[in-house]
Amino acid sequence: MRIGFTLNGGEVAVDALPMARLLDVLREDLRVTGTKEGCGEGECGACTVLIDGRAVNACLVPVVQVQGAAVTTVEGLAAPEGRLHPVQAAFLTHGGAQCGICTPGFLVAAAELLAHTPRPTRPQVREALAGNLCRCTGYQKIVDAVVEALATEAGA
Ligand code: FES
Numbered sequence: 825m826r827i828g829f830t831l832n833g834g835e836v837a838v839d840a841l842p843m844a845r846l847l848d849v850l851r852e853d854l855r856v857t858g859t860k861e862g863c864g865e866g867e868c869g870a871c872t873v874l875i876d877g878r879a880v881n882a883c884l885v886p887v888v889q890v891q892g893a894a895v896t897t898v899e900g901l902a903a904p905e906g907r908l909h910p911v912q913a914a915f916l917t918h919g920g921a922q923c924g925i926c927t928p929g930f931l932v933a934a935a936e937l938l939a940h941t942p943r944p945t946r947p948q949v950r951e952a953l954a955g956n957l958c959r960c961t962g963y964q965k966i967v968d969a970v971v972e973a974l975a976t977e978a979g980a
């Protein structure tokens with residue numbers, strides 16, 4: 825089946841089985857590999873992408889569901905000229921990434937939060953990121969980064 829959608833602002837079309845996982849189509853058919861696979865079962869958030877602005881686990885989404893939709897992966901967070909998304913810059917400042925396997929998912933989930941809640945409280949950040957797991961950082965630096973992402977942008 826031919827599936828057409830917008831990926832990080834550009835139109836794409838792929839031939840895929842309708843029930844193929846969006847995660848596999850992104851990584852294997854489209855070679856957009858920033859989105860990671862952790863559990864493959866909807867538990868870890870490593871595969872988080874935005875579909876029409878809403879954070880979802882790409883390992884659970886059949887690609888047919890994004891027909892005509894707008895998909896954003898971690899590759900699409902930075903501005904076209906390369907300026908980092910505020911939360912990307914804040915992760916750098918705060919050391920929010922260690923091994924990095926969880927990082928794309930956290931960045932995408934945080935970007936969704938900041939899109940509708942530009943100045944989130946720590947509880948709001950923790951709630952928004954509750955579906956994303958990290959075995960390295962202890963979460964403190966990640967939460968710090970997201971809380972202060974807007975301040976980072978203002979100081980850039
Ligand atoms: S790989 Fe999708 S939630 Fe873990």
Ligand code: FES
Nearest residue numbers: 922923958959960
């Ligand atoms: S930085 Fe290693 S799992 Fe999060």
